[in-house]
Amino acid sequence: MRPLIIKCPSCNGDLAVSKVHCHSCDISIEGEFSIPALLRLNRAQLDFVEVFLKNRGIIREVERELGVSYPTVRARLDEVLDAIGLNLASAPEHDRQERVRADDNDSDETTTKRRRAILEQLSAGKISPEDAMRALGSSARPPIRNKEKSAREEPDHG
Secondary structure (H helix, E strand, O other): OOOOOOEOOOOOOEOOEEEEEEOOOOEEEEEEEOOOHHHHOOHHHHHHHHHHHHOOOOHHHHHHHHOOOHHHHHHHHHHHHHHOOOOHHHOOHHHHHHHHHHHHHOOOHHHHHHHHHHHHHHHOOOOOHHHHHHHHHHHOOOOOOOHHHHHHHOOOOO
16 A cells, blocks of 8 residues: 655645545545644654654653754654644643743843753753753852851851
């Protein structure tokens, strides 16, 4: 059986399924049928989804199998999510607000991307918390000391 084609070979427009047929009982049904979102992915996207699922979504394993970096895996995953309509615009409202708030807190895109990459490496277990703090350097905020507690701890020499 041939694979389903979803683009017109003449004009590259979207094709619609208008007839389905059962080989067991020889019945045919005609109408307008939608193509599932996953079937609208291109070959490269389908190959990525296959590797992603085979590795149970463990990005480190996907990186290893494809021989690409973490940001590349994330970019390909985002591309697939966009293609099937599960992008940021369709995310739950609170997730979207959190991402927007995080982006608004730091206007420097390069610094934000760098911080995210470091935190993603930390989350994936690729670096230790200490390495993450060192990598974040001046962009990490020092802990705030409680002034009242500090005053009690220091002896009064007066």
